[in-house]
Amino acid sequence: MVKVIPSTHVIYSFSPDSEPVERALPGEIVVFETIDALGGQVKDEDTPLSTIDWSRVNPATGPLYIDGAEPGDTLVVDILDIVVGNRAIIVTIPGTGVLEYRDFRPRVKILSVSKGLLTFNNIKLVSRPMIGVLGVSPSAGVIPTGTSGPHGGNMDVAEISRGARVYLPVFVKGALLAIGDLHALQADGEICVAAAEVPGRVTIRLGLVKGKRPKLPIVETPSHIHIIGYGEDLDEAARKATEVAVEALAKEYSMDFEEAYMLASLVIDLKINQAVDPAKGVRASIKKDLMSIDSLLN
Ligand code: CA
Ligand code: CA
DSSP: OOEEEOTTSEESEEOTTSOOSEEEOTTOEEEEEEOOTTTTOOOSTTOOGGGOOGGGSSOEEEEEEETTOOTTOEEEEEEEEEEEOSEEEEEEOTTOSTTTTSOOOOEEEEEEEETTEEEETTEEEEOOOEEEEEEOOOSSSOEETTSEETTEEEOOOTTOBTTOEEEEEOOSTTOOEEEEEEESOOOTBOTTSOOOEEOEEEEEEEEEEOSOOBSSOEEEOSSEEEEEEEESSHHHHHHHHHHHHHHHHHHHHTOOHHHHHHHHHHHOEEEEEESSSSSEEEEEEEEGGGOOGGGGBO
């Protein structure tokens, strides 16, 4: 029987103190039901954003305890399926987003999602369901679900979609995995601070690599490997992702730093995940035929 974690079990921060709501073994398939990033508080376009309880945004369903996962391991999460609701929300919040310095109004827009298409006014867009928040507990302390780091969290990487495999470092026994913040569609950067925020259902398969782990979260797609950097600004996020990428190239090809640094200029693409949340995100992307996952696990 596939385990289902209902969206009534949510956390607002990743922490070793979070009580697990379910347990599963590596190899098991688990379904996470999620509510939208605004906590389901926006009912329609007339909902005043001033009525939102901001302590209830960015909920992540979980945490799930993975038997056998120990500090130093890698948790492997295969995204088997993402089914999103038929109604997405997008908002503008004054003082936020890439153009946070502009004078603009709070605004709510409801977008319909139907048959794989998202409708914005009369513009039809192909929906690409993805997971904004996917993370594990840090070794100590409390990390709000609205930010990102080595533990994953609010990465907002469009490639964390159906068919992707995510590698996360395990910091505590059981890993304590939680998932939330689904988007029916999000472009790189998440410019206005929100994407097409939807509730949904994520089906994953768990895996575990014992005794080694990545320095940063890794996302593997059929064609690419993405190293997920984070930072106070985009420069720092780019540096973090690049450090790991250059180190992995040096390991993969037994090169010294200078050669790996040069090769990085030729084969690594730096892309913006999101430019708006407390931690900004940049990923270093490389074609899979040029790097093995093993070079990223230590
Ligand atoms: Ca997000
Ligand atoms: Ca979001």
